[in-house]
Amino acid sequence: MPATAAVAPPPTAPEQLAARLSSGDSDESLLPTLREIKNQIIGNRTKKLLYLRLRAVPKIVALLSSSSSPSPVIIQAAAAVGSFACGVEEGVRAVLDAGAVPHLTVLLSHPDAKVVDSAARSLRIIFQSKLAPKYDFLLEENKTFLLSLLNSTNENITELAASIVAHSCEKPTEQTSLCDAGVVQKLVSLLGGSSNQRDTSLDAISAIVKNNPEVATKFVSISNGKAFNSLMGLMQDRYPRTRLLACVCLISIEQAFPVYFQEMQIKTKLILILLDLIEEAGRVGDEAPFVLKGLIGESEELHRQALSVTAAERLCGYLRKGKAVLEARRLEGILLVLAELGSKLEQSRAQLIELQVPSLIIDLLKHDCAQVRVAACHVIKNISRSLKHLCAGRFGSESIVMPLVQLLCDSSTSVQTAALDAICNVAVNLTTKKSVLLQSGGVSILCQLARSMHSEVRLKSVRALRNLMFLLDRKDKDLILTELTVSTLTILISDPDPLVQEQALALAGNFVDGSGVSTKFIFSEDISIIDAVSRQLKGECSPGMCIQGMFFLANMAAENESQKDAVMDCILPTSLDLSISHPNSFLVTFLQSKERLLRLSTLWCLINLVNPDQRNSFRVSALQGAGIISQLKTMVNDPCLDCKLRVRMVLERCLENRE
Amino acid sequence: MVFLFSIFARTHEASLRHCHCQISTRKFITRDEWERKLKEVKIRKEDMNRLIMNFLVTEGYVDAAEKFRLESGTEPDIDLATITDRMAVKMAVQSGNVQDAIEKINDLNPEILDTNPELYFHLQQQKLIELIRTGKIEEALEFAQDELAPRGEENPAFLEEIEKTVALLAFDDVKNSPYGGLLDMSQRMKTASEVNAAILTSQSHEKDPKLPSLLKMLIWAQNQLDEKAVYPRINDLSTAKLEDSAV
Numbered sequence: 001m002p003a004t005a006a007v008a009p010p011p012t013a014p015e016q017l018a019a020r021l022s023s024g025d026s027d028e029s030l031l032p033t034l035r036e037i038k039n040q041i042i043g044n045r046t047k048k049l050l051y052l053r054l055r056a057v058p059k060i061v062a063l064l065s066s067s068s069s070p071s072p073v074i075i076q077a078a079a080a081v082g083s084f085a086c087g088v089e090e091g092v093r094a095v096l097d098a099g100a101v102p103h104l105t106v107l108l109s110h111p112d113a114k115v116v117d118s119a120a121r122s123l124r125i126i127f128q129s130k131l132a133p134k135y136d137f138l139l140e141e142n143k144t145f146l147l148s149l150l151n152s153t154n155e156n157i158t159e160l161a162a163s164i165v166a167h168s169c170e171k172p173t174e175q176t177s178l179c180d181a182g183v184v185q186k187l188v189s190l191l192g193g194s195s196n197q198r199d200t201s202l203d204a205i206s207a208i209v210k211n212n213p214e215v216a217t218k219f220v221s222i223s224n225g226k227a228f229n230s231l232m233g234l235m236q237d238r239y240p241r242t243r244l245l246a247c248v249c250l251i252s253i254e255q256a257f258p259v260y261f262q263e264m265q266i267k268t269k270l271i272l273i274l275l276d277l278i279e280e281a282g283r284v285g286d287e288a289p290f291v292l293k294g295l296i297g298e299s300e301e302l303h304r305q306a307l308s309v310t311a312a313e314r315l316c317g318y319l320r321k322g323k324a325v326l327e328a329r330r331l332e333g334i335l336l337v338l339a340e341l342g343s344k345l346e347q348s349r350a351q352l353i354e355l356q357v358p359s360l361i362i363d364l365l366k367h368d369c370a371q372v373r374v375a376a377c378h379v380i381k382n383i384s385r386s387l388k389h390l391c392a393g394r395f396g397s398e399s400i401v402m403p404l405v406q407l408l409c410d411s412s413t414s415v416q417t418a419a420l421d422a423i424c425n426v427a428v429n430l431t432t433k434k435s436v437l438l439q440s441g442g443v444s445i446l447c448q449l450a451r452s453m454h455s456e457v458r459l460k461s462v463r464a465l466r467n468l469m470f471l472l473d474r475k476d477k478d479l480i481l482t483e484l485t486v487s488t489l490t491i492l493i494s495d496p497d498p499l500v501q502e503q504a505l506a507l508a509g510n511f512v513d514g515s516g517v518s519t520k521f522i523f524s525e526d527i528s529i530i531d532a533v534s535r536q537l538k539g540e541c542s543p544g545m546c547i548q549g550m551f552f553l554a555n556m557a558a559e560n561e562s563q564k565d566a567v568m569d570c571i572l573p574t575s576l577d578l579s580i581s582h583p584n585s586f587l588v589t590f591l592q593s594k595e596r597l598l599r600l601s602t603l604w605c606l607i608n609l610v611n612p613d614q615r616n617s618f619r620v621s622a623l624q625g626a627g628i629i630s631q632l633k634t635m636v637n638d639p640c641l642d643c644k645l646r647v648r649m650v651l652e653r654c655l656e657n658r659e
Numbered sequence: 660m661v662f663l664f665s666i667f668a669r670t671h672e673a674s675l676r677h678c679h680c681q682i683s684t685r686k687f688i689t690r691d692e693w694e695r696k697l698k699e700v701k702i703r704k705e706d707m708n709r710l711i712m713n714f715l716v717t718e719g720y721v722d723a724a725e726k727f728r729l730e731s732g733t734e735p736d737i738d739l740a741t742i743t744d745r746m747a748v749k750m751a752v753q754s755g756n757v758q759d760a761i762e763k764i765n766d767l768n769p770e771i772l773d774t775n776p777e778l779y780f781h782l783q784q785q786k787l788i789e790l791i792r793t794g795k796i797e798e799a800l801e802f803a804q805d806e807l808a809p810r811g812e813e814n815p816a817f818l819e820e821i822e823k824t825v826a827l828l829a830f831d832d833v834k835n836s837p838y839g840g841l842l843d844m845s846q847r848m849k850t851a852s853e854v855n856a857a858i859l860t861s862q863s864h865e866k867d868p869k870l871p872s873l874l875k876m877l878i879w880a881q882n883q884l885d886e887k888a889v890y891p892r893i894n895d896l897s898t899a900k901l902e903d904s905a906v
Binding site: 035039083086087196 | 761762765769770772773774775776779806809812813861863865
């Protein structure tokens with residue numbers, strides 16, 4: 001305790017202490033006050049917020065720059081400033097707004113070593129925050145200053161320098177500039193220092209190397225690969241945090257310079273180490289799954305490799321044991337890794353289903369944290385793409401469907417969209433037993449969401465309805481369209497978003513089933529779905545939309561006479577078209593398309609139209625007049641076998657009709 | 660000490676050499692043979708000195724470390740001055756002067772308590788325990804409300820511990836209450852140990868001495884060898900006496 005003779009002990013009430021700061025003193029008499037404030041706030045978020053509200057920060061920062069402040073006062077003030085910035089966002093803001101950074105930077109050259117230490121520490125804490133100012137590395141004087149910090153013998157200062165690099169180095173120009181100035185070399189030498197220096201240095205190296213092949217190449221050649229070997233060694237360091245940071249660093253290098261990592265060995269090691277780290281306590285274990293996801297993401301090869309080292313079993317085992325107590329962040333991470341594993345390979349999905357992943361994560365669909373709910377939906381979405389299990393109706397059970405349907409009404413939009421994605425895939429259930437989904441009340445929610453303001457929500461809900469509608473019983477199809485209403489469907493067919501239009505057309509196509517009974521919905525009052533479809537097809541529409549539109553018309557044409565007539569009316573050129581001298585039907589353009597599916601869907605429509613019955617010769621002549629038959633004749637050797645077959649079918653039937 | 664390490668090295672060697680033998684028959688090694696083999700193993704004195712120094716430094720025996728340095732010429736891997744600071748903090752906790760300990764830690768390194776919420780909580784919990792121990796019930800209640808309750812709000816994981824500690828206030832005979840164990844010296848020692856470890860970590864020093872790990876390895880190696888051979892064992896680590904095993 002500093003000797004403060006003849007001064008009464010300071011009060012402990014924050015209000016009184018904060019008031020003392022305003023006394024205008026900056027000498028030793030302020031020391032007990034500062035010390036008391038510092039000791040109250042360190043580790044204590046509640047007290048920090050209190051002092052922030054009492055506007056203590058600007059007064060304390062002012063003491064840093066006052067020339068009359070003696071060293072002990074500066075030391076305490078700097079420590080207090082650092083503490084305010086530690087882990088409290090408002091604290092960082094207050095400290096930055098009060099202009100602490102330039103003052104602390106000046107103090108780095110103070111003659112008193114303790115002052116330098118205190119300032120360096122606090123600056124380092126500030127630079128660990130996302131809110132810290134961006135350091136401009138491209139300015140020569142800044143680079144020189146940074147290098148001088150890196151050359152210091154003071155551990156706090158070198159750590160500060162590394163922190164600045166880790167926080168601010170982003171652009172390729174900055175990375176290259178720092179690399180050329182020898183910063184990477186300096187950081188590599190810090191790898192041999194104390195564990196704190198090593199950790200901050202690893203962070204900094206990751207930042208410099210990230211997405212920069214040039215710098216990554218330079219790194220691996222430092223000291224003939226010795227630097228790279230040190231990194232490999234640090235992957236197995238005794239401290240989990242160091243191991244994790246080393247993994248992150250290696251992954252940055254691998255992604256910038258993949259050729260160096262062609263052999264699987266290192267990547268396999270990384271996977272195994274990260275799987276181990278996921279079981280570590282604290283933030284290391286929370287962040288490790290995200291790092292693992294970043295490593296294996298998008299690569300089938302790495303997915304296979306991860307599966308071969310029992311990644312799925314380990315993650316499931318870990319979830320099974322501890323999901324009740326795991327931190328939300330860690331749960332989210334593990335789920336995202338499982339979702340990633342199920343995203344590409346059928347073998348992965350099969351394995352995850354065998355491991356009972358769906359039932360394992362059902363209760364996580366109700367987790368308090370929205371991100372966990374989203375991640376759980378992603379898992380179901382990806383795993384339910386397994387064809388083998390979809391056919392078996394594995395995903396139609398109540399235990400999965402009900403929680404998903406509930407999430408459609410979640411307060412968070414990201415959860416809603418994730419649940420929609422999952423339901424979309426679950427609704428593809430290729431058996432016709434979709435009863436659970438139909439009875440769950442999900443249909444009315446989906447229809448409501450189809451009227452949402454957000455185009456993404458509309459898109460996904462219409463897609464889900466489309467999938468649900470496929471191969472359903474007549475009465476169930478009618479129920480869905482009654483719920484959705486024909487007018488909504490018509491509006492969706494003309495939605496401002498082309499993707500929504502495409503799904504709506506597909507939904508309409510799935511609704512028509514060729515039994516002739518869907519008529520009452522297609523022509524109700526003055527709303528005509530077929531008119532809406534017709535408008536779209538004749539306008540500017542994407543190939544995807546045209547394909548769906550043609551499938552709709554093809555299905556219509558499979559129904560009855562009046563349907564066929566309606567389709568004919570749609571596809572034949574109207575008087576308007578004739579006047580602009582376009583005697584050909586738009587079908588001709590479709591038949592000329594490079595898109596195989598568009599040709600095919602158009603051909604199916606034609607096949608259904610010329611199906612042998614009474615009025616066919618009439619229709620054939622009409623088609624002839626619209627240029628369709630001539631177009632078909634040029635397609636007898638279409639490169640696509642399916643199309644070739646259908647072309648010949650149409651032409652044969654047309655010929656039959658002639659006879 | 661040499662003896663112990665020789666045993667460890669020997670046991671490990673024996674494990675490796677005899678790993679091909681059948682499970683049902685264990686090789687029998689006589690005491691003479693064993694002792695002869697032990698003599699062959701070489702351990703460097705410098706290594707042992709460093710182990711001892713590491714133990715003294717990590718546990719905080721400053722004077723002993725200083726003396727040992729002078730007598731053996733072994734350099735400590737940490738600045739002895741920092742040990743003094745660390746020991747002052749540890750002593751403060753062990754004597755129940757928690758506020759003093761907190762102030763000393765903050766002088767040493769203001770980041771420690773900011774980055775170790777569990778430690779900070781345990782120190783405040785200890786402070787409350789000390790207030791209850793000295794019968795300052797009013798002050799204890801106020802402290803619990805002003806300082807401990809916010810910790811529970813900031814971090815729900817602490818709520819259970821807070822409840823246990825505050826429950827002490829409900830009893831007249833605190834020592835014999837359900838959570839009376841919190842008043843034991845062992846609780847102070849636990850907190851003191853936590854503080855010691857946190858300071859060591861912040862100084863980039865390992866928080867555990869190497870010696871206990873080596874002894875654990877010895878026990879493990881002997882257990883492994885037990886499956887393959889019958890040999891003179893060390894059953895009491897403190898004496899390191901070789902005892903014949905029953906066949």
